[in-house]
Amino acid sequence: MDSIWIRGGKTLKGEIPISGAKNAALTLLPCALLTEEKLTLTNLPRLADVDTFAHLLNQLGVSTHVAGVKKGEIGRRMTLQADEIVSTVAPYDMVRKMRASVLVLGPMLARMGESTVSLPGGCAIGDRPIDLHLKALEAMGAEIELAAGYVKAVAPKGRLDGGDFSFPVVSVGATENAVMAAVLAKGKTQLFNAAREPEIVDLCNLLVAMGAKIEGIGSGHLIIEGVEGLHGATYEVMPDRIEAGSYACAAGITGGSLHLLGVRPEEMLATTNVLAQAGLAIEFTDKGMKVSAHQPLRPVAVSTAPFPGFATDMQAQLMAMLCVAEGQSFLEETIFENRYMHVPELRRMGADVEVHGRSAIVHGPKPLTGASVMATDLRASMSLVLAGLAAEGETEVLRVYHLDRGYERLEEKLSAVGATIERRSAG
Ligand code: EPZ
DSSP states (O other): OOEEEEEOOOOOEEEEEOOBOHHHHHHHGGGGGGOSSEEEEEEEOOOHHHHHHHHHHHHHTOEEEEEOOOTTOOSEEEEEEOSSOOOOEEOHHHHTTOGGGGGGHHHHHHHHSEEEEEOOOOBTTBOOOOHHHHHHHHTTTOEEEEETTEEEEEOTTSSOBOOEEEOSSOOHHHHHHHHHHHTTSBSEEEEESOOOOHHHHHHHHHHHHTTOEEESTTSSOEEEEOOSOOOOEEEEOOBOHHHHHHHHHHHHHHTOEEEEETOOGGGTHHHHHHHHHTTOEEEEOSSEEEEEOOSOOOOOEEEBOSTTSBOGGGHHHHHHHHTTSSSEEEEEOOSOTTOOTTHHHHHHTTOEEEEETTEEEEEOOOOOBOOEEEOSSHHHHHHHHHHHHHSBSEEEEEOTHHHHHHOTTHHHHHHTTTOEEEEEOOO
8 A cells, every 4th residue: 555755844846737626527527427429528637536436437338538648738638428328326336435426316317317326325524414415306306215225316207307405504516416417307496505616616617518508607596497408518627726725735834835837716715815814925826826935824713614615625734734833723624523533643743733523723833743644534634744744754644545536646746846755655
């Protein structure tokens, strides 16, 4: 099992190209199910989760072809075609590896009139039910059956009917499944309190490019007029705002200056506001965003929230950076019930963090020292990498497969800006 080895203490300076967004790619890929025509996605990140999702689609009968990387492009170009669905079942062995597999539920139901998906079960950061996915589909006339760890959704008339649904809790995945189901339903669907994450805007923009009729894109009130069919499209995956935010924290924790290429300012504002409060200099350029730490970091108080609030996916990375800020910082994790799994490992590196339920207090500045550490989820792993970049001595982050799910060419990108970091095979 590979690990990432870091010798800390280097100040990072230079440019980092930001890859296509994992959480956009994972909702754009299943859109291939909505048409018999070819869907080409460009700027796809080279990530384990993208490969896992493509493999799942292959099992359902979707052909996928990855073209070589063209000069000047950093992402992959994948052409998908679902001209012959051979199965409507997303099996347990696939879903347990990647819970985002549940995003085939809505589009498969819309295309085939039925879809069966293994229940994803919980994960390290929380129980993560899919009840809202199912309620939204029921609002469109789907009949839902739960049996033997699977959920089966059926459109009794072969085609869903448009319907209204108000989400009691903002849910990214449930909004995505509902939108992908509604675009082929008969009639109008209105979604209230829908998630507004940029990844959902990317999904809606792709669906419109495929011929869908969606109003209110970017708002919490989506109005979808179902159509008879969708056609193919070619679409570029948006840049990864969480990857960019993670590397911005790398600039902060090492006292460096990084130019993050390809990010979109309007998708970064909650993160940049917090980083600016912490004392980082943020400059949006025509190539992306420059983040520089010219002074000691200041403490901040932040609660995670659905977009446009501060992203829960940035909480662990920010916490690592705040370990070296001068004072007490306060974090509140409002989205997931167990997203402080990085804390015990940060403590082993010298961090002084108190956790009380969903709140955490970070006492800084504390000198961090290198250690062998491991994490249980993607963002917790990145938090440990960031701590290792600033720590005195050597850090080895184990279970690097977590990182490979969400950070493309991590060690390459960080080495290029001065980090002493390498991937080590454990044999
Ligand atoms: C997406 O997960 C992201 N994953 C997560 O990123 C991200 O943390 C999360 O949105 C919040 O922004 C992908 O896009 C692939 P939710 P998702 O449904 O859709 C509760 C990463 O690190 N809920 O918005 O699963 C749920 O338990 C990953 O890249 C229900 O109660 O998140 C949570 O408390 C981690 N019932 C809250 O809503 C449901 O049916 C938000 O979850 C669905 C969700």
